[in-house]
Amino acid sequence: MKDNLAIDVRGITKRFGGRTVVNDIALQVRRGEIYGFLGPNGSGKTTFLRMLCGLLTPDAGSGTCLGFDLRTRAGEIKKHVGYMTQRFSFYEDLSIEENLDFIARIYGVAGRREAVNQSLEALGLAARRRQLAGQLSGGWKQRLALAACMIHQPALLLLDEPTAGVDPKARRDFWEEIHRLAAEGLTVLITTHYMDEAERCHRLAYIAYGNLLTRGTAAEVVAAAGLTTWEVSGPGLWELAESLRGRPGVEQVVAFGNTLHVSGRDAAALAAVAGEFSVAGRAWRRVESGLEDVFISLMETARDNWAA
Amino acid sequence: MTSHAFNLRRFWAVVVKEFIQMRRDRLTFGMMVGIPLLQLILFGFAINMNPKHLPTAVRVADPSPFSRTLIWSLRNSDYFAITEVVATEAELRERLQQGRVQFGLTIPEDFARRLLRGERPALLLEADATDPAATSYAVAALTTLAETVFDRDLQGPHATLRAKPGPVEVRIHRLYNPDIITQYNVVPGLLGVVLTMTMVIITALAITRERERGTMENLLATPVRPGEVMIGKLIPYILVGYVQVTLILLAARFLFNVPMLGSVPLLLAVILVFIAANLAMGITFSTLAHNQLQAVQMAFFYFLPNILLSGFMFPFRGMPVWAQWIGEVLPLTHFIRIVRGIALKGNGASDILPELWPIGLFVVVMLSVAINRYRQTLD
Numbered sequence: 097m098k099d100n101l102a103i104d105v106r107g108i109t110k111r112f113g114g115r116t117v118v119n120d121i122a123l124q125v126r127r128g129e130i131y132g133f134l135g136p137n138g139s140g141k142t143t144f145l146r147m148l149c150g151l152l153t154p155d156a157g158s159g160t161c162l163g164f165d166l167r168t169r170a171g172e173i174k175k176h177v178g179y180m181t182q183r184f185s186f187y188e189d190l191s192i193e194e195n196l197d198f199i200a201r202i203y204g205v206a207g208r209r210e211a212v213n214q215s216l217e218a219l220g221l222a223a224r225r226r227q228l229a230g231q232l233s234g235g236w237k238q239r240l241a242l243a244a245c246m247i248h249q250p251a252l253l254l255l256d257e258p259t260a261g262v263d264p265k266a267r268r269d270f271w272e273e274i275h276r277l278a279a280e281g282l283t284v285l286i287t288t289h290y291m292d293e294a295e296r297c298h299r300l301a302y303i304a305y306g307n308l309l310t311r312g313t314a315a316e317v318v319a320a321a322g323l324t325t326w327e328v329s330g331p332g333l334w335e336l337a338e339s340l341r342g343r344p345g346v347e348q349v350v351a352f353g354n355t356l357h358v359s360g361r362d363a364a365a366l367a368a369v370a371g372e373f374s375v376a377g378r379a380w381r382r383v384e385s386g387l388e389d390v391f392i393s394l395m396e397t398a399r400d401n402w403a404a
Numbered sequence: 405m406t407s408h409a410f411n412l413r414r415f416w417a418v419v420v421k422e423f424i425q426m427r428r429d430r431l432t433f434g435m436m437v438g439i440p441l442l443q444l445i446l447f448g449f450a451i452n453m454n455p456k457h458l459p460t461a462v463r464v465a466d467p468s469p470f471s472r473t474l475i476w477s478l479r480n481s482d483y484f485a486i487t488e489v490v491a492t493e494a495e496l497r498e499r500l501q502q503g504r505v506q507f508g509l510t511i512p513e514d515f516a517r518r519l520l521r522g523e524r525p526a527l528l529l530e531a532d533a534t535d536p537a538a539t540s541y542a543v544a545a546l547t548t549l550a551e552t553v554f555d556r557d558l559q560g561p562h563a564t565l566r567a568k569p570g571p572v573e574v575r576i577h578r579l580y581n582p583d584i585i586t587q588y589n590v591v592p593g594l595l596g597v598v599l600t601m602t603m604v605i606i607t608a609l610a611i612t613r614e615r616e617r618g619t620m621e622n623l624l625a626t627p628v629r630p631g632e633v634m635i636g637k638l639i640p641y642i643l644v645g646y647v648q649v650t651l652i653l654l655a656a657r658f659l660f661n662v663p664m665l666g667s668v669p670l671l672l673a674v675i676l677v678f679i680a681a682n683l684a685m686g687i688t689f690s691t692l693a694h695n696q697l698q699a700v701q702m703a704f705f706y707f708l709p710n711i712l713l714s715g716f717m718f719p720f721r722g723m724p725v726w727a728q729w730i731g732e733v734l735p736l737t738h739f740i741r742i743v744r745g746i747a748l749k750g751n752g753a754s755d756i757l758p759e760l761w762p763i764g765l766f767v768v769v770m771l772s773v774a775i776n777r778y779r780q781t782l783d
Contacts, residue, residue, distance in 0.1 A: 187617075
């Protein structure tokens, strides 16, 4: 396989009506990598995933998924990709076992019964195999969906906000499982809104309004943003935030618990502001910019560009 | 590429899934058995029931012992309930006109005298035949009754009058609707109506449900092909259709005594084509509808002309030409003609061919629309 890339696409564009939802996106994902796909709601993440697994045809662009041409070999791609939709999309009126069995049949899994049993065991659902999927809680539904996506042992897993509405413990277990699978050579492309999850990915891309704004490891993304952040603590933070907004060099002011994060790309201007608002009882401290600071900054900038 | 050909394994996966879902969905399952039963009872019995105690007005122009005997026997026969005795013909006609009585019986002047002379005087029975099925049994009962009712009155020298053809003649005037529709028309038609109603709605829901619940997106992401999904979904419903057919045919035979002059295997073969037409229509609706409610609405929209314009409810020849044209497009119209032809006239394969090909054409057109509309991708 060329360059050991699981996904290698360029110029991918999709329009609905006159609206460009995905605009000229290029993406390379290596095999065995966990790739995080971030961006605000309606930024085109889901549309992009759907084009990768052959559900949608791109209006422009080309490339390969698992070495198969995106445009001509959608049938082959579907056989080797597991796609987990944002909303639970298995049959609620089928039991856990029947759902797995149906998917296994559709993919023509060899040794189907064995595969279903193994999957049930791995899930820890062997005892509840006859329970209807509709009766499962959110966390269990998500585990079932993952197991069903994996039953044909795909080489690439596309996960669309898999942890939305799942409790922290289940989320942690889920990520453990993803890392275990990646270690075995599975490639995972995952969309999320959670910053802690973004940091668990090997590499990231940030997309807003259909445009890919940045990509790389978490550290690379933060470094590339060139953002300076100050943390302010002390009394009257809310009033301070109001007066800081709109000052030269101040791009965002965000409350973090009992502190305020003030960020901007012009380090000198920001330092001047810090001096100006330094009073007794209030501490200004330079901190590392976090992913969240970076992404919010990116989103604000993108919106400006969009409006222009 | 293998994934582009029809794959039996994937097709079978869909069939198995549909059967399980059908079993789980108690309401729909109940509807599939309940609709034929309910319609049979409503249409079949309501129309074919043998109604008794029908209100009758009598005009006696010749008060004689014979008249008294006749009225007494009528009262005893169960079919007639003599509600009024009127004096004039105009009064009698008025009662009928207003629907206050089902029958008007006239015992004419000189009835007794002419009877005894052996002139076979005529009893005039006027029947409100707007609901002809309701009157036919009663009319038959009176005819039989008239042959023997006077036996006890005709003693001694008059006994010879008892001989055939009987002492009196019964003349029957069917008013308002001389064209008689019998129960035989209704039950075979019902076969087509029940199949149309259930098959179209259930299949219209089948794919729409997948889209509404989001499972369609999942299905589209797998290698399963549109043909496999569609035909896989249809197989269970074809079986359900045949269960309904069996139910109705058994009821037709044993409950309503509808004759079956033609070949049952031929009928079952035609039914397959007809079921296919309805399923194709249902699938087409399901590709057009955005949710299950819309699918049901479309199915009902389709159901209405089927009931009204197919010749099930109203005589086809009585409709205006434009309505007949619409009727000719509907598979039900042709199907009802075929079923009546096979069951009542003993039609063979060559007789029904002119009615069969329009249904076949309908299947081909609808199925190609459906497969084109079913989106392999979500665009």
